[in-house]
Amino acid sequence: MQRRSPKPIIKLQTGEDSKDNSVPARKPGVHKVLSLDVTLNPRDANAVGQFGQAALFASNEDAEVRKRWDEGHFNVYLSDKIPVDRAIPDTRPEMCAQNLVHDDLPSTSVIFCFVDEVWSTLLRSVHSVLNRSPPHLLKEIILVDDFSTKDYLKEPLDKYMSQFPKVKIIRLKERQGLIRARLAGAAVAKGEVLTFLDSHIECNVGWLEPLLERVYLDRKKVPCPVIEVISDKDMSYMLVDNFQRGVFKWPLVFGWSALPEEYIKKHNMTVADPIRCPVMAGGLFSIDKKYFYELGAYDPGLDVWGGENMEISFKIWMCGGEIEIIPCSRVGHIFRGQNPYKFPKDRQKTVERNLVRVAEVWLDEYKDLFYGHGYHHLLDRKAIDIGNLTEQIELRKRLKCKSFKWYLENVYPDMDAPLAKAEGLVFNRGLRKCLALQSGSLSFEICDLSKQSQHFNYTWMRHIRQEDLCVAPQSKDSGFGLQPCDNTKPELRWFHKSSNSALAEHLITEFVSHHMCLEAGALGDTLHLNPCVPRNIFQKWQFTHYHAQ
Ligand code: LR7
Ligand code: MN
Numbered sequence: 001m002q003r004r005s006p007k008p009i010i011k012l013q014t015g016e017d018s019k020d021n022s023v024p025a026r027k028p029g030v031h032k033v034l035s036l037d038v039t040l041n042p043r044d045a046n047a048v049g050q051f052g053q054a055a056l057f058a059s060n061e062d063a064e065v066r067k068r069w070d071e072g073h074f075n076v077y078l079s080d081k082i083p084v085d086r087a088i089p090d091t092r093p094e095m096c097a098q099n100l101v102h103d104d105l106p107s108t109s110v111i112f113c114f115v116d117e118v119w120s121t122l123l124r125s126v127h128s129v130l131n132r133s134p135p136h137l138l139k140e141i142i143l144v145d146d147f148s149t150k151d152y153l154k155e156p157l158d159k160y161m162s163q164f165p166k167v168k169i170i171r172l173k174e175r176q177g178l179i180r181a182r183l184a185g186a187a188v189a190k191g192e193v194l195t196f197l198d199s200h201i202e203c204n205v206g207w208l209e210p211l212l213e214r215v216y217l218d219r220k221k222v223p224c225p226v227i228e229v230i231s232d233k234d235m236s237y238m239l240v241d242n243f244q245r246g247v248f249k250w251p252l253v254f255g256w257s258a259l260p261e262e263y264i265k266k267h268n269m270t271v272a273d274p275i276r277c278p279v280m281a282g283g284l285f286s287i288d289k290k291y292f293y294e295l296g297a298y299d300p301g302l303d304v305w306g307g308e309n310m311e312i313s314f315k316i317w318m319c320g321g322e323i324e325i326i327p328c329s330r331v332g333h334i335f336r337g338q339n340p341y342k343f344p345k346d347r348q349k350t351v352e353r354n355l356v357r358v359a360e361v362w363l364d365e366y367k368d369l370f371y372g373h374g375y376h377h378l379l380d381r382k383a384i385d386i387g388n389l390t391e392q393i394e395l396r397k398r399l400k401c402k403s404f405k406w407y408l409e410n411v412y413p414d415m416d417a418p419l420a421k422a423e424g425l426v427f428n429r430g431l432r433k434c435l436a437l438q439s440g441s442l443s444f445e446i447c448d449l450s451k452q453s454q455h456f457n458y459t460w461m462r463h464i465r466q467e468d469l470c471v472a473p474q475s476k477d478s479g480f481g482l483q484p485c486d487n488t489k490p491e492l493r494w495f496h497k498s499s500n501s502a503l504a505e506h507l508i509t510e511f512v513s514h515h516m517c518l519e520a521g522a523l524g525d526t527l528h529l530n531p532c533v534p535r536n537i538f539q540k541w542q543f544t545h546y547h548a549q
Contacts, residue, residue, distance in 0.1 A: 029103040033096065033206045033328070034134050037087070049082030052089050052237030052332075072118040072200070073336040074232035084123040085131055088237040088332065090205045091228060093271040096328035097206065105212040107139040108286060109191035113181035114199035115146040115341045116153070121200040121334065123160070128203040130164060137208055139191035141167045143199075144184055147175040175344055177304030183297055186289070194292055197331070198283040202230060202237065204330040211286040211329050214274065219288040220321040224280050225329035237332050243269070245277045245325055247412065251373035252310050252355050254279060260414060274324040278317070278412040282309030284331055285323075295319060296395040299357060301387045304343055307354030314362040317411045319401040353384055361392040364404040369417055371487070372460025379461075379488050416548075422458035422496070424544025425449060428520040429505070430537035437466050442482065444524045449544070458543055461485075462493035464507070473509045473516065473529050480518065480527045494518070496541070497549060502534035507541050 049055035055078040057065060068076040090097075110129050114122060122143075129141055143161070145153060161167040172184060186194050193215050195208075207225055214223040224246075229238040243259040259275060267273075295315050302308050316323055343350055356378050359370040371379055378384060408417050425447050426435040434447040434454045448454060457465045463485055464471035470485040470492045483492060495508040507518040509529060517532035517539045533539060 030100040031103055033099050033101055033209050035090075035097055035206050036134055037132050037205045043085075043087060044083065047083045047086065049078065049086055049235050051087050054231065054234035054236035055082055056234065071340065072121065072334075073338045073340040074118075074121075074200075074334050075235060076118050076120075078235050079118060079120045079124075082120070082124070082235055084120060085127045086124070086202075088202055088204055091237075091239050091330050092204070092206060092328050093242075095270065095272045096210070099210065099272070099328055101209045101213040102216055105137055105209060105216050106192035106288075107137050108193040108195045108208070108212060109139050109185075109189035109289075110141045110195045110197060111144065111182060111185035111189065112141065112197055112199045113144040113146055113178050113185060114148065114153075115175065115178075115181075116148045116150050117199040119152050119157075122153075122157075125197065125199050125201050125203075126161070126164075126167060128201065129197070130166070132203050132205055133208045137212060138166060140189070142185045142189060143167065143169045144181045145169060145171040146178065146181040147172050175304075177302070177344075179298050179302040179304075179308045180300055183300060186292065186297065189289060192289055193286050194289050195286040196283065198333055200230075200334040200336075201284065202332040204228070204332065207329045207331055210326045214324060214326060215286055215288050218322075219291050220316075222280070222285055222287045222316050222321055222323045223274070223326045223329070224277065224285040224323065225331040226325060226327055227281055227284055228330055228332045230332040230334045232334055232336055235334075242271045242327065243275065245275050246279045246281050246309075246313075246323075247415070248279050248310065250417075251370045251375050252307070252358065254281060254309060272327050274326050276411070277323045277325045278415075279313035280309050280323050282312075284333065291321070295321070295399070296392075299361070299392050301357060301389075301392070302354045303345070304350050305339065305347075306351035307358050310355070311358045311362070314358070314404070314407065315396075315401070318362065318404070318407050319396075319399045349384070352378055353386055356384070356386045357389060357392070360386065360389055361396060362404060365419060366404050366408070366417055368419065368460035368487075372421070372462070376461070376490070376493065380490075381488065418547030420457040420459050421462075421548045422543035422546045423456070425454050426456050426464065427542045427544075428538065429540040429542065430522070431520045431524050433520075433524055437469065437482070440482065442471065442480065442527060444520065456543070458494075458496060461487050462495065462510070464494055471518075473511050473518075480529060497546065503532055505540040505542065506532055507539075508532060 057078060065075060065077045112125060126141060158169060161169060170184060170188060172181060182196055193212060211223045211225065214221045226240060228240050231238060243264060244256045245259060246254060247257045248254055298308050299311055313323055359367040363370055408415055427447060431444055433444040435456065436443050436445040436453045438453055445454060459465050465485055468485055469482045472481050472483040472492050474481040486492065491511040493510045495510060497504050509516050515532045516529040519528045519530045519539045521528060522538060
């Protein structure tokens, strides 16, 4: 893995060189990124929303705005008034326009999947690609209709798009969700590179070449544009902060975070340099088509929406590729508060199921952190059917992908991922002694860090664990015991430090309906489950080290 600053290294072929016809020009030619924007003129400068400015509406239009909001969960009323080929400000860092790219970049198929997309935003997305991409690099635009219900997306769309020979429409016969819709688009794509985009975006000037350049330099690079914000309220085109990269927090929640200041300094980075990106947002990226398939594309078992960005991100990094954000490529996206389309099944369950598939295939021992952040219920395989994972696990083996530990250490080192919530000795405050596991049973001893028998982990599964044995409440009112650890058994889970309540130091069993707490007998030879009493110090326990709340 290269860890040096990922700057494009391109030597300019000077005019002098090319004049000399006697020396065959072996160096591939380069040119300045084309600042191509077919729509710059002629253009109605006074049109609503022109140049990416906020479109305003009068107060008497308010009702209309609200009425149409749910069609897309953004200001559909305004969108319909804005030209489908409006100009937007060139938001690239200044130096981008001077950057050089190779003359022989690969061509791309742009794939838009949509379900019930708003007419004007879908058209604006397509026009922005047609108008701001060098024609020789744009092989085609593939629109994948994921079984939309709106009539305007059928014949009227066919008719409209028939003006543009590069635009192809494929229609799925049932709702597949965006993941399988993208696979359907990729399957017919003829370009060397696939470029996926959401169906409510506007590509900015010069967006395409910088992406293709990265793939050209290394086919295992997966470049993403900077995703700028088109306001859901007034449709204005808004800048985002520099040096942002995609990250995740537990339990696999996508978010943005700025590169650490020291990293920027250490690597001498300018605002135009590619940014290594631990996870991609999901919707907007280019990838070498052959490489996409070598990676096994997406897990086709992922449904409808969500989690596929984690899957492809872990897969790319762990199996030898790189994800980058390319600041010289910028695309606006309408961020919406809600999905405007229906989910065939419950939305939350769909996303959770997708994430479980990703966690089970890619996270190794770190999947405990995923489940441990509020997803314990997903371990109950009777409650959710995650489907078959054999092929995904096989694929990971076949590709000889690295471990998730490697990913954390090398790609996302600033991520905090302790494998246990707490560990060390388990000290009882009342008894002033430590829990010990001796020849298969629990007892108390004088605390001694050097004794392995006194070392326990408090895990993300909320287990009190030594090797493969877990402390278990045997029954409601009599004592405790030991059981082989089993993530699916709720009775092995103990609450500890989970809130700053009066019971923070207690070990509370989740097994019984009203709280019961683990209590040391005052003589030091017994353990009991008793009703929790905040001030009872025989119910207070302390681990030597705490790694997480
Ligand atoms: O069943 C579906 N079928 C579809 O074809 C559901 C959706 N879709 C289409 C939809 O019309 C849209 O064009 O798929 C595209 C993405 O759906 P959105 O726009 O509802 O998703 P999003 O923008 O809310 O969510 C982000 O996360 C998703 C997780 O599955 C996808 O990866 C989206 O592509 C992704 N969008 C982006 O990365 C843009 C930036 C958002 C951020 C952060
Ligand atoms: Mn979107």
